[in-house]
Amino acid sequence: MSEVSKVREHMDVISSDHKSVGKVDHLDGAKIKLTRQSSPDGEHHHFIPTTWIGRVDQHVHLNRTGADVTAHWEHEARSAVQSK
Numbered sequence: 864m865s866e867v868s869k870v871r872e873h874m875d876v877i878s879s880d881h882k883s884v885g886k887v888d889h890l891d892g893a894k895i896k897l898t899r900q901s902s903p904d905g906e907h908h909h910f911i912p913t914t915w916i917g918r919v920d921q922h923v924h925l926n927r928t929g930a931d932v933t934a935h936w937e938h939e940a941r942s943a944v945q946s947k
Contacts, residue, residue: 869919870895876911877922882929884936885909894937895923910937 885901
């Protein structure tokens with residue numbers, strides 16, 4: 864079973880430096896969509912690529928630091944524009 868197939872809604876997403884970067888809303892293709900409550904303002908979804916997954920147990924563990932994740936995650940507005 865691939866690590867991506869183990870990802871479930873509401874799992875905590877943890878960076879490689881053990882910081883919580885959010886909770887899974889759902890998988891959106893090759894991306895994990897994080898819940899709105901996970902964003903700094905609580906109003907926007909963010910997306911991270913599934914290639915950042917290191918392993919999955921009861922949490923999704925990423926192979927990126929928390930600072931790297933938040934610096935490079937995709938913002939909801941950009942994703943909405945790209946999907947049109």
